[in-house]
Amino acid sequence: MTATKPETLKSIFEPRSIAVIGASRRSNTIGYVILDSLLAYDYVGAVYPVNPKADVVHSIRAYPSIGDVPETVDLAVIVVPKEHVLGVAEECGAAGVKAVIVISAGFREVGGEGAEREQKLLELVRKYDMRMVGPNCMGVLNTDPRIAMNATFAPTTPPTGNVAFLSQSGAMGVTILDYAREYGIGVSKFISLGNKADISGNDVLEYLKDDPDTSVILMYLESFGNPRHFTRIAREVTQVKPVVAVKAARTRAGIRAASSHTGAMAGLDVATDALFSQCGVIRVETVEGLFDMGMGFGNAPLPKGNRVAVVTNAGGPGIIIADALESQNLEVVEFADETKTKLRDSLPQEASVNNPVDMIASADADSYRRVLEAVLEDPSVDAVIASFVPPLGVQAEDVATAITDTAAGRSQPTLAVLMGRRGLRESRALLHAASVPAYIFPESAVRALMGMDRHRRWLERPAGMVHRYEDVDRARLEEILAAARKAGRRRLDEFEALSLLRAYGVPVVPSRSATTADEAVEAAKAVGFPVVLKVMAADV
Structure with missing residues (x-):
């Protein structure tokens, strides 16, 4: 029985044993750092250093080659110079290794011989029915305590949680893991895709769709391998969990940089927007936006509306x-009269009981608790943003506790904004620990809530129906397509596209094709005035 693609990724994310080929005793090398990371993270499986010049690495017996390891290894992390990667991959295949992570660079991203080397590497991987991450990547992380695998050279590791990260850039991956710890975002899985010679973002999305440890997927992408395949998979994934993406290479300069970075060709930005829109992927422009939404989706329930x-x-x-x-199409809702009465009874005369509720600077933790309880009980409220600027005499941690107490068990999400840094880090950590997203700036909280509301609307949209066309002029279809193929074209021109739609019975604007001025006059008479004249030429 042939394994499905998601099943083949288990050897990447859930290996029972790992070999580090190129493991080193020198602390300033990636081969040292990756082995150290695996051991420091308490990986539950067997670890085998492979180094032909060392008997022991990190107090563990080392082996001269993968073929000398006493058991069949699930995953090999390859950290050797590019000239030796093909030979090592061949040895891995012969030894029955199921998957490899190729950290080494010097492949398609440098062009020329590097591109040829990557093609040969891919052929070896397929020859032995292995799966491969990379080359030119920074590794894979799985925080599940049943696996506890940190096969990366990132200097910091994030807390365990329900957010999965995919990054095409290794450097961005390091940044993502660092900030995940800083922002208190719990991570389930992380993978640096590198050149995506074998395993692509599509493959990982398909795997994460059914991953019980992952509730939200965040992506940093520079290119799409197969946009049509991505659309199909992403539509399935976004039915069960949100997907948020930064798609870099939006400009000409960015496209050039992406091509030299991972050897990938980036697509038109407008096409990316359309593609994401069709499959429910939420696009953000910045890595900061990625974290904002990751914190929101990873901690709070979806709102039931936009109020x-x-x-x-x-x-x-x-x-x-x-x-x-309001700029994000979220409604600053008018409170019910009953809610306003509760607020008047709870607040000083100078306070505003309208939305936004301004409790004034004297508001303490009890004020936050009473007001939040009142607005959360208002049936017209779908979500709450609680903002706090630390005044004299009010303890931020007490306010944070009041916010977590009132948010607990509610169907509406509560997002907190604690403006400032001094003395507020601990309070934000307290909120994160209680699954309340906490931000430094107001715009970040609104951005997160906008993404959550957009995903809600995506889930609530009517299911699409596939229209079946019965009365189709198939002879005309073949004629149109054959003419385009004969001309060596892979795209239809506008007149052919309209003719194709007409053959399917789709109503289209009347049109004629003309090659001379006289023909154009006759065509206009046939169509009927007024008319629009368009130019159709291969070089226009």
Whole structure:
């Protein structure tokens, strides 16, 4: 029985044994760092250093080659100079290794001989029915304590959680893992795809769709391997968990840089927007936006609508949040009269009981608790943003506790904004630990809520129906397509496209094709005035 593609990735994310080929005793090498990371992270399986010049590495017996390892290894991490990668891959295949992670660079991203070397590497991988991450990548991480695998050379590791990261760039991967720890975003899986010679983002998406440890998927991409395949898989994935992506290489300069970086060809940016829109992937422009949404999706429930309540102890942040909400098509909702009465009874006369609720600077933890309870009980409120600017005499940690207490068990998401850094890191950590997304700036919270609302609307949209065309002029279809093929074209021109739609019975604007001025006059008479004249030429 042939394994499906997602099943073949188990050897990448859930290996029972790992060999590090190129493991080193020198602490300033990647071969040392990856082996050290595996051991420091308490990987549960067997680890085999492979180094022909060492008997022991990291106090573990080393082997001269993968063929000398006493058991069949699930995963080999290859960290050798590019000239030796093909030979090592051949040895891995002969030894029955199921999958390889090729950290080494010097392949398609450098062109010429590197591209040829990558093609030969891929042929070897397929020859032995292995799977491969890379080349030119930084590795794979699985935080599941049943696996506990850090096969990367990242200097920091994130907390365990439900957010999976895919990165085409190794350097961006290092940054992602570093900031995930800084922002308190719990990670389930991380993979650096590198050149994507074998395993692509599509393959990983398909695997993560059914991964019980992953609730949200974040991606940094520079190119698509197979856009049509991506669309099909992403539509399936976004039915069960949100996918948020940064697609770099949006400009001509970015496209040139992407080509030299991973050897990938980037597509037109407008096409990327259309593709993401069709399959429910939420696009963000910045890595900061990626983290904002990751924190929101990873911690809070989806809102049931777009009506938002804002609670603050300062007028300025409330205004900024209200502006940002409206600009993202989120409604700053009008409270019910009963809610306003509760707020008047809870707040000083100077406070505003309208939305945004400005409790003024004297508001303490009890004020936050009473006001949040009141607005969360209002049936017109789908989500809450609670903003806090630390005044004198009010303890931020007490306010954070009040926010977590009132958010617990609610169907509406509560997002917190604690503006400033001094003394607030611990309070934000407290909120993160209680699954309340906590941000430094108001716009970040609004951006996260916008993404959550967009995903809600994606899930609520009516299921599409496939229209079957019965009365099709198939002879005309073949005639149109044959003419394009004969001319050596892979795309139809506008007149041919309209003719094809007409053959399917789709109503289209009347049109004629003309090659001379006289023909154009006769065509206009046949169509009927007024008419539009268009130029159709291969070089226009």
